[in-house]
Amino acid sequence: MTAVPEQDQPRPEIERLDCLGLTSAEAVDSALALRNVARNTALDSFRRIFREGVRASGPWRAGAPDVVATYRENSPEGEVVKFICRVAGDDGRAWETESVLIPMIGASGRSTYTLCLSSQIGCAMGCTFCETAQMGLIRSLSASEIVGQWWNAAHVIGIRPKNIVFMGMGEPMDNFDAVMQAVAVLKDHNGPSVPPSQITISTVGRVDGIRRMKEKLDTPGWHRLGLALSLNAPNDADRSAIMPVNRKWNLADLQRELIDWPRYGGNKLCIEYVLIPGVNDTREHAAQIGEFMRPLVLPVRTGATGDPEKDTRKRAVLNLIPYNPRRNSPWPAPAEEDVSRFFGWLIEERVFVKRRRTKGRQLMGACGQLGNEHVRGRKLVQVIVPGGES
Numbered sequence: 001m002t003a004v005p006e007q008d009q010p011r012p013e014i015e016r017l018d019c020l021g022l023t024s025a026e027a028v029d030s031a032l033a034l035r036n037v038a039r040n041t042a043l044d045s046f047r048r049i050f051r052e053g054v055r056a057s058g059p060w061r062a063g064a065p066d067v068v069a070t071y072r073e074n075s076p077e078g079e080v081v082k083f084i085c086r087v088a089g090d091d092g093r094a095w096e097t098e099s100v101l102i103p104m105i106g107a108s109g110r111s112t113y114t115l116c117l118s119s120q121i122g123c124a125m126g127c128t129f130c131e132t133a134q135m136g137l138i139r140s141l142s143a144s145e146i147v148g149q150w151w152n153a154a155h156v157i158g159i160r161p162k163n164i165v166f167m168g169m170g171e172p173m174d175n176f177d178a179v180m181q182a183v184a185v186l187k188d189h190n191g192p193s194v195p196p197s198q199i200t201i202s203t204v205g206r207v208d209g210i211r212r213m214k215e216k217l218d219t220p221g222w223h224r225l226g227l228a229l230s231l232n233a234p235n236d237a238d239r240s241a242i243m244p245v246n247r248k249w250n251l252a253d254l255q256r257e258l259i260d261w262p263r264y265g266g267n268k269l270c271i272e273y274v275l276i277p278g279v280n281d282t283r284e285h286a287a288q289i290g291e292f293m294r295p296l297v298l299p300v301r302t303g304a305t306g307d308p309e310k311d312t313r314k315r316a317v318l319n320l321i322p323y324n325p326r327r328n329s330p331w332p333a334p335a336e337e338d339v340s341r342f343f344g345w346l347i348e349e350r351v352f353v354k355r356r357r358t359k360g361r362q363l364m365g366a367c368g369q370l371g372n373e374h375v376r377g378r379k380l381v382q383v384i385v386p387g388g389e390s
């Protein structure tokens with residue numbers, strides 16, 4: 001019979017606290033305020049929760065929301081796994097978050113996973129091509145509920161992701177403080193220990209959030225956190241038609257903000273472009289993307305070889321993503337040859353572009369598709385963009 005570690009013995013006098021939303025330093029500080037809990041016990045217990053996946057240890061418990069459904073679909077690079085967690089709404093009713101584990105085969109041939117996290121239940125941003133937008137915003141998630149998705153991936157699903165992207169349900173900049181607290185926990189060496197360079201925050205284009213993130217990047221330990229902008233249309237008329245946020249912050253505002261994105265070695269700036277047939281897929285759109293991107297592709301001298309051509313690296317990359325039709329979508333997915341032709345136009349425009357393969361389309365876990373139909377059916381919320389039109 002295996003002995004139960006001392007810190008896991010029942011301690012009836014202490015109510016266990018959820019530690020998923022706390023860094024180890026914050027957790028230890030708060031443990032010192034609890035009677036009968038030594039610093040080392042608190043830290044060991046914290047590590048066990050994150051590293052071994054125990055649900056309770058010492059003063060802590062893992063307050064991860066329950067996984068209530070898991071869907072799997074094969075892709076050429078491995079199995080895509082979408083999992084649904086149950087969380088309570090502000091009104092006490094049950095809601096669901098969705099997270100997706102996306103397989104990738106790297107240059108070395110090794111298979112890794114990227115975890116796509118949700119930051120809100122639903123979303124207020126109203127992008128017309130997006131499944132989640134159909135729900136409206138139910139509420140923002142806490143740092144613990146965000147980190148809980150990582151904990152569930154690692155310890156319930158059994159896949160420890162290498163990369164994390166905040167590209168699931170919700171606009172992360174709408175929930176900035178909780179998202180940054182979640183990143184602080186995710187990168188904690190006593191916790192998940194995911195390097196900031198492996199974490200990317202996406203935004204629909206909230207310039208105020210991008211500014212706050214720039215300030216964050218100037219803090220030691222945060223320099224290499226990545227940013228992804230969902231561009232999706234390269235002129236204001238088309239972008240405002242599919243992304244209401246553009247009426248508040250237009251492309252010139254965005255470009256200005258991104259031109260002086262902090263330059264730290266290895267930090268990422270990605271521009272995401274969902275290619276939608278008949279909406280944003282003409283030769284002219286490709287030329288306009290070139291215009292938007294050109295100032296963002298300022299060469300940064302590294303001085304590594306002494307050769308000015310080799311000693312430059314491109315700062316921003318465009319990820320070209322074939323549209324995944326949402327339910328009742330007015331637009332189809334683009335044909336393969338149309339994606340290839342658009343890709344070729346971007347190369348002609350000297351855009352640094354990568355093609356993203358669609359994974360998880362059947363289980364509605366691909367980009368812009370998160371948002372569960374029966375969840376939407378229960379509550380529809382008016383779509384509001386801060387300072388913009390509904």
Ligand code: SF4
Nearest residue numbers: 123125127130133170
């Ligand atoms: S694309 Fe992103 S920001 Fe836009 S509605 Fe969907 S979840 Fe919200």
